[in-house]
Amino acid sequence: MSSVIRSASCSDTVPESSMLTVAQARQRIIDDFSIISASEKLNLRNALARVLAEDIVSPVSVPGHTNSAMDGYALAGSGLPRSGDKTFHVAGKSYAGAPYRGQCRTGECIRIMTGAVMPEGTDTVVIQEHIQRVGDDHIRIDGGHSAGQNVRQAGEDIAAGGTVLHTPHTLTPADLGILASLGIGEVRVRRRPRVAFFSTGDELRSIGEPLAEGEVYDSNRYSLYGMLKRLDVDLLDMGVVRDDAGAVRTALTEAADMADVVITSGGVSVGEADYIKPVLEETGAIDFWKIAMKPGRPLTYGRIGNSRFFGLPGNPVAVMVTFYQFVQPALKYLVSGHVSEPLLLTATSESGIRKRPGRYEFQRGIYRQDEAGTFSVGKTGKQGSGVLMSMSRANCFILLPEDCDGIAAGESVTIQPFDTFV
Ligand code: AMP
Numbered sequence: 001m002s003s004v005i006r007s008a009s010c011s012d013t014v015p016e017s018s019m020l021t022v023a024q025a026r027q028r029i030i031d032d033f034s035i036i037s038a039s040e041k042l043n044l045r046n047a048l049a050r051v052l053a054e055d056i057v058s059p060v061s062v063p064g065h066t067n068s069a070m071d072g073y074a075l076a077g078s079g080l081p082r083s084g085d086k087t088f089h090v091a092g093k094s095y096a097g098a099p100y101r102g103q104c105r106t107g108e109c110i111r112i113m114t115g116a117v118m119p120e121g122t123d124t125v126v127i128q129e130h131i132q133r134v135g136d137d138h139i140r141i142d143g144g145h146s147a148g149q150n151v152r153q154a155g156e157d158i159a160a161g162g163t164v165l166h167t168p169h170t171l172t173p174a175d176l177g178i179l180a181s182l183g184i185g186e187v188r189v190r191r192r193p194r195v196a197f198f199s200t201g202d203e204l205r206s207i208g209e210p211l212a213e214g215e216v217y218d219s220n221r222y223s224l225y226g227m228l229k230r231l232d233v234d235l236l237d238m239g240v241v242r243d244d245a246g247a248v249r250t251a252l253t254e255a256a257d258m259a260d261v262v263i264t265s266g267g268v269s270v271g272e273a274d275y276i277k278p279v280l281e282e283t284g285a286i287d288f289w290k291i292a293m294k295p296g297r298p299l300t301y302g303r304i305g306n307s308r309f310f311g312l313p314g315n316p317v318a319v320m321v322t323f324y325q326f327v328q329p330a331l332k333y334l335v336s337g338h339v340s341e342p343l344l345l346t347a348t349s350e351s352g353i354r355k356r357p358g359r360y361e362f363q364r365g366i367y368r369q370d371e372a373g374t375f376s377v378g379k380t381g382k383q384g385s386g387v388l389m390s391m392s393r394a395n396c397f398i399l400l401p402e403d404c405d406g407i408a409a410g411e412s413v414t415i416q417p418f419d420t421f422v
């Protein structure tokens with residue numbers, strides 16, 4: 001992806017050189033993050049979606065015994081007919097959980113069910129659909145079967161002593177099944193990141209309070225809650241903080257004492273009521289960035305104590321875009337130590353999209369897939385950074401990198417589906 005800014009848009013008031021590209025900002029954040037080392041032991045069910053803090057070595061082989069993959073008859077492969085057919089005496093039964101204890105001799109076979117242990121003297125299973133019954137206790141088998149067929153060998157899936165899962169693997173439903181199959185009931189996982197967040201703004205009211213002229217309900221804290229909740233982090237919702245240096249200072253210090261990451265929204269511009277920057281300068285280490293992107297240009301990043309701090313813009317769409325583009329990858333990195341590249345798709349633009357080169361734009365789109373499997377995408381209407389309905393209607397971002405100078409109808413465009421943000 002190009003990270004060259006060819007020219008800034010006319011409304012940009014700062015020189016280009018003071019702006020970071022999206023990729024540069026993302027890299028600076030990752031470079032500043034360190035990985036959580038603390039861990040906890042959890043029972044298997046609670047460990048879903050958590051990151052392993054230790055390698056898992058298998059105490060047993062899976063399968064533990066050589067067993068039948070099908071319902072049928074177990075016999076020695078060396079006794080199979082090469083041509084014509086052959087009759088065998090059914091000498092016993094081996095069921096899953098109730099093995100045949102005896103020896104299978106020449107001319108004999110053992111009735112066997114899927115998962116049942118292969119009896120002594122057998123190495124092959126002929127499935128029940130391929131035999132002919134002869135009386136009560138004999139079967140006839142024709143040629144065309146091969147020795148060793150339909151049998152699962154002991155240790156075929158997992159060998160005892162082998163490393164099955166490596167740290168920092170994130171546990172999936174399949175992994176829970178694997179661990180259960182090894183008889184492992186508890187695993188050590190990295191502790192969850194702790195994230196504290198609050199909104200800033202004198203105009204913000206909480207749900208249930210009446211709105212005076214010029215006041216709005218605090219919606220950012222709810223969209224932030226939703227995005228964080230899906231990431232499996234420990235949340236600390238600190239409410240709304242007034243536009244007041246003292247109040248912002250107290251809230252930031254408290255948040256940093258409790259959390260690995262502190263997130264705020266609003267107050268990061270350089271207006272008279274924007275206190276995030278001056279307070280952070282005095283209580284922590286600050287990087288105040290302008291990022292060549294739209295929406296979301298002002299993003300404050302820095303540290304307070306041992307916490308990493310994200311001062312997101314106030315506009316509701318900008319909050320979500322900057323969260324998904326910067327905060328989310330950083331929070332994932334914090335536990336996994338791994339930067340996962342987003343899954344991107346190519347779609348045909350249903351209409352023309354106007355854009356000037358200079359900033360990376362994250363427009364909101366709705367993508368569909370036709371019967372042939374081809375994706376197309378259309379915009380969700382008004383794209384203002386305060387129009388949260390544009391996010392609500394959308395199922396993807398339409399990615400228009402810095403150097404893109406617009407998209408013609410029918411042209412290909414890259415999209416980032418929201419499903420991948422879970
Ligand atoms: P600011 O970055 O503080 O100047 O805010 C930019 C715009 O976003 C203003 O119109 C604010 O009213 C609005 N805004 C800021 N915080 C919130 C919030 N928590 N919920 C809804 N709108 C907000």
Ligand code: MG
Nearest residue numbers: 201266267314
């Ligand atoms: Mg404000």
